Amino acid sequence: MVALLARLPFRRHDGEASGSVPPGLFAVAAAVAVTVVGLLGLGLAVVVVQTLDPDGGMSTGASAVLAARLWLLAQGGELALLSGPLVLAPLLLTGLLAWGLSWAGRVSVRALDDDAGVRQVLRAAALVVVVHVLLSVLVAMVAGGEGAGLGWTRTLLGCLVLAVLAVGWGARRDSGLVDAALDRLPGVVRPVLRGLLAGLFTAFALGAAVVGIALASDAGGYAAISGTLGGAGAGAVGLLGLGALLLPNAVVAVLGLAAGPGFYVGSGTLVSVHGVTLGAVPALPLLAALPDTQAVPLVAFASQVVPAVAGLVAGLTAGRWFGDADGGSVIAGLAGLLTGSLLGVAVGVLAWAGGGSLGDGALAVVGAPPVATGIAVAAQAGIAAALAAAVSRWRALG
Structure with a gap:
């Protein structure tokens, strides 16, 4: 839907086009949507599980913190527990997150003009990556505390690497830049x-x-x-x-x-x-x-x-x-x-x-x-x- 709206210009009352929505807005919206939908889905799953606990389970706030920690671990993050570092990415969640970021990369490219060049594509993809990393920093602030610290270097590096790979994969599907590069390489x-x-x-x-x-x-x-x-x-x-x-x-x-x-x-x-x-x-x-x-x-x-x-x-x-x-x-x-x-x-x-x-x-x-x-x-x-x-x-x- 976001990709479709990116192609639609706003119009005045007289029916003439007044300009298109800035492509950067769709890139930001797509990056925010990935984090918001992902955290809401994880948080809802944890809350549903806790409601089945006859002893009451964790509170909603504690469930949100657990969801945030899983979100960071899926990106290669590190939790500093009292027993030592916890570094184990649940790869299924990592794959789902990568798929979402790939979708965001496609949206950011589709919002561009058909004659957009390499710089415009790279700029749109980079905007998605930057927004995702900034949102991950906010999530990390929520995930800390209560006996668990964060390994900030590994966490931020993991978020950045995953975002670059996934967004780049999605952006290349609609930009055609990778196909053009492959055409210049040997046929094998x-x-x-x-x-x-x-x-x-x-x-x-x-x-x-x-x-x-x-x-x-x-x-x-x-x-x-x-x-x-x-x-x-x-x-x-x-x-x-x-x-x-x-x-x-x-x-x-x-x-x-x-x-x-x-x-x-x-x-x-x-x-x-x-x-x-x-x-x-x-x-x-x-x-x-x-x-x-x-x-x-x-x-x-x-x-x-x-x-x-x-x-x-x-x-x-x-x-x-x-x-x-x-x-x-x-x-x-x-x-x-x-x-x-x-x-x-x-x-x-x-x-x-x-x-x-x-x-x-x-x-x-x-x-x-x-x-x-x-x-x-x-x-x-x-x-x-x-x-x-x-x-x-x-x-x-x-």
């Missing part, structure tokens, strides 16, 4: 990017399947953990919502398991294909997917095919998008190797974003090691993607 760039996205989606889907199988195999443990926690209906709904927010984090941890390095849930728990070490973990039903014994589960061994399968899909996609002027099977194989390597970089970044710490004690390390996971995925997916791209291109050439 587009197949590589398409292969990267296909491989990343494949890896994520297979990782989600592994998590689902692990949870289904211990459904009794999930129910037992949920039943032992208080709050009756409020506890069950709240834990279900928290599990949903952290489900992408679990998928990223599984990618670390599939690649080889494994993942940590604190210093006492390590799950990898080379062995399992079990220690005390938080009472979160989602963690029922962890093994119950020191033996490596069968699903962990089966998950080792994930990097190779993702690399095959990435290579096949890249090879099929090769044009007549892009080269033969050798060039396609090299492009596949690059695609698989970039897939490893992307998984490493996700492992860094999906991990963190829950204090400075036994849970100071949570998630898959980013560097080791990225290197392992790059090596496995790169070889598979190179072979798949070369064969795909060879078959296309007849």
Whole structure:
């Protein structure tokens, strides 16, 4: 609706156009809408959960503070608790926020004239980023206090980086600047990017399947953990919502398991294909997917095919998008190797974003090691993607 209104001029009583709404107004409105709608949705969800608590639950003000803290954590923020730093982004909420900021970037570009240049597009996108960061500062002021401080440097840097990436992604869809830039690069760039996205989606889907199988195999443990926690209906709904927010984090941890390095849930728990070490973990039903014994589960061994399968899909996609002027099977194989390597970089970044710490004690390390996971995925997916791209291109050439 905002994008549509951006195209409509105000008119005088005589029917003649009197000028258009300033494009910057729509950029500001879109940025404000993302924060307001997001916080209202989070706050409403927390309040609804608290109303199910037979003991009354938290007050509305406390629920608003909790929503603000979740909002900052989703952007890579840091909470300084008495037990240590809390740095763990709920990736589902991060994805939803990124989608909203991408929409705001599209609105800011659509409000411009059709002949707007690069400077106008960059100025509109930058305005959205600045407004979002300023609003995040206000939210951070609300989230502080009551035994929780803020790591201002990490919080502000996380807000800025997420806004730049998401708004830039949205702005490029309607501005055409990225397409124009890609046209100036070698033709193999587009197949590589398409292969990267296909491989990343494949890896994520297979990782989600592994998590689902692990949870289904211990459904009794999930129910037992949920039943032992208080709050009756409020506890069950709240834990279900928290599990949903952290489900992408679990998928990223599984990618670390599939690649080889494994993942940590604190210093006492390590799950990898080379062995399992079990220690005390938080009472979160989602963690029922962890093994119950020191033996490596069968699903962990089966998950080792994930990097190779993702690399095959990435290579096949890249090879099929090769044009007549892009080269033969050798060039396609090299492009596949690059695609698989970039897939490893992307998984490493996700492992860094999906991990963190829950204090400075036994849970100071949570998630898959980013560097080791990225290197392992790059090596496995790169070889598979190179072979798949070369064969795909060879078959296309007849």
